[in-house]
Amino acid sequence: MSYLSDITGGxxxxxxxxxxxxxxxxxxxxxxxxxxxxxxPDNMDTLKMYDRFRGEVVMWHNENNEHKCTGCSSCERACPNGAIEIIWKKEVNPETGKAKRAIDKHIYHLGMCTMCGLCIEACPTDAIEWGQDFHHTTYDRTQLTKVLNKPGSKVISGTKE
Amino acid sequence: MGEFLTDNIKTQEYFLNMGPQHPATHGVLRLLLQLNGEIVENIDMDLGYVHRSIEKMCEHDTYQQIIHLTDRLDYLSSHMNNEAVALAVEKGLGIEVPDRVKVIRTMMSELTRFASHALWYGVNAMDIGAITPFMYGFRERELINDIMEETCGARLTMNYNKVGGVRYDLHPNFQKKVKDFIKHARKKLPDYDAVLSNNIIFKKRMKNVGFIDKDNAVLYGLSGPTARGSGVSCDVRKVHPYSAYDRVQFNEITFTEGDSYARYRVRIREMWESLSILEQLVDNIPEGDYKVKTKAVLKLPEGSYYQKVESARGEFGVHILSRGDKLPYRVKFRSPNFANLSALNKMAKGVKIADVVAILSSIDIVVPDIDR
Structure with missing residues (x-):
């Protein structure tokens, strides 16, 4: 009997x-x-990520190729993985002739980044921000090391730490 | 290795590797099955394939930096893991977070719990051989991932908590989206039962398989839905309320059968409870700050601090040992999965090979949390 009820129940x-x-x-x-x-891959034209999406760290530049990064190294210290390196250079002021430290390169190792966002929170001038691009695949890992400030770019005058 | 003579057939005990690349082990876990025919005699577990020494890495990071590492433990309940560290450090520093933060954290935890259980529902069915529930589970999970992405900035490793609050304020769309989600999920959850819970094949695979009684569940240190399926009342949200759990009404789900099907039903019912908690909080998010100002360098006073939370899999604990420095002296994570997996041998003794997959799936392990 239970056999039949099993079948009907099943x-x-x-x-x-x-x-x-x-x-x-x-x-x-x-x-x-x-x-x-x-x-x-076919909906790439309409695909829009949310504003807060953490894709990669980018540096904002204005139309005159200027950025807000003073090279204070706050982000470098805040990063838990050592993904950010700041390289300095000596800049000679043409008027006074004095040498001053200035930012040369803001190097960002995307391969080491865990997208925790501590660097962006630590930045006193809001120079770096989140980019929404998430297509990070490359054939060679050296391409994952990026220089965030564009070549020839300058600090916006008057930017204070 | 012993030789047996059963029904005039000479058999021999033998070993079978399940994993480390077996799809049913949810990661890289190697089970060494000692078999007699098709009957499992003993299971040896080989761990450590995804060991990343996260506890050691915590000793080199400041307290704000530790939090993002806990995302990578149990990645399906990353929000609860973050919350545990944040609560432990706040306890040590004596920081009282605003009500708004407590409610936000509770809501995020419940969303994460629902997402984790929805994923588990699909994966559990998939382990047993059904494909369709997998799609249904991921459908609901995707909606939560969208909410998370909009507010926290990531889908899986949210990293939303910080010491003294949360990283961003809630997105303006958050309340509307959560309400939509609750409405959607209430409509779709009965489908879960119709497709899988009442399915005769599924029931036969899950019922009376992987039994563990209450005493043994306590003995093995089980927690979460795995223990509650055996009738152990161990919900940290009820027993030691944290965040906003003391101001919401919800039931602790326990079943006394102790088999795989009981554990399954606990999780299904917990999804309903999560929805009811969300419903109570979504209209009552207090106004206020979403974080309190903390010092730039956090130094925990000398001593040890322990905070446990209920993650989707059980009791997740953080034990911080501080010597008054800005770095912790030692951090220990109590992961629910490690204890839950340890009972597998007890549950799976004497069952067939195919049932090991069903039992492992009903414990709902996440291997990176075990290996750490």
């Missing part, structure tokens, strides 16, 4: 499941209302 439970899957099948067949998947 068929009932299977039909219950089939009702759910069948429902989605027909809804999507006719209206595509419940389709939740996206065709990723």
């Amino acid at each position: 068929i009932k439970s299977l039909l219950g499941g089939m009702t759910v899957t069948g429902k989605y099948f027909f809804i999507n067949f006719f209206t595509r209302k419940e389709v939740i998947t996206e065709e990723y």
Whole structure:
């Protein structure tokens, strides 16, 4: 007797499941209302990441190729993984003739970055910020080391730490 | 190795490797099965394939820097792990966080718990051989990931907590999206039952498989849904409330059967409880600051600090030993998965090979949390 009730109960439970899957099948067949998947590489034109999305660290430049980074090394100290290096240079002021330390390169090792965001929080001048790009794949890991300040760029005059 | 004579057939004990690259072990975990025919006699667990020495790395990081490492332990309940460290350090420094932070943390924890259980629901079905529930589980999880991405900035390793609050304020869309999600999930959760919970094949695979009784569950130090499936009342949210859990109404789900199906039902019911907690809080987020100002360099007073939270898998504890420096002297993480996995041998003794997969799946382990 329990054998028969097992069979009927089994068929009932299977039909219950089939009702759910069948429902989605027909809804999507006719209206595509419940389709939740996206065709990723094909939707690149419409794909927009959220503003807060942490893709990579970038440095903001204005139209005159100037940035706000004074090279204070706050980000370098805040980084838990050593992903940021600041390289200094000596800049001679043409008017007074005095040599002054200035930022040469802001080096960002994307391969070491864990996207924790402590550098951006530590930055006193808001020079670095999050970029939304997440296509980081390269054939060579040396390409993951980036110089954030563009070549020939300068600090916006008047930027204080 | 012993030789047996059963039913006039000469058999021999033998060993079988399950893993480290087996899809059902959810990561890189090697199980050495000692078999007699198809019956499992003993299981040896070989751990350490994803050991990254996170506890040691914590000794070289400041307290703010530790938090992002805990994302990488149990990556499916990363928010709770972050919260545990933040709470432990706040306890040591005597920082009282605003009400808004407490509610935000609680809501984020419950969203993470739902997402983790939804993923587990799909993966559990997949381990047993059903593909469709996997899609349903990920459908709900994707909505939560969107909420997380909008507010926290990442989908998996949220890193949203910091000592003294949270990193950003809630996104303006947050409340609306959570409400939409609750409405959506309440409509979809009954499908979970229709497709899988009542399915006859699934029931036969899960019922009376992987039994562990209450005494042994306590003995092995199980926690979370795995222990509550055996009738142990161990929900940290109820027993030692933290954040805003003392101001919400919810039930602690326990089942007394102690088999895989009981553990399954605990998690399904917990999803409903998470929704009810979210519903109570979503309209009652207090106004205020989302963080308190802390010193630039945090120095914990000398002593040891322990804080436990209920992660999606059980009791996650952080034990910080400080010598008054800006770096911790020692950090120990009490991971729920390690204790839960230790009971696998007890649960799986005498079952068939295929049931080991079902039992392992019902414990819901995350291997990076075990190896750390």
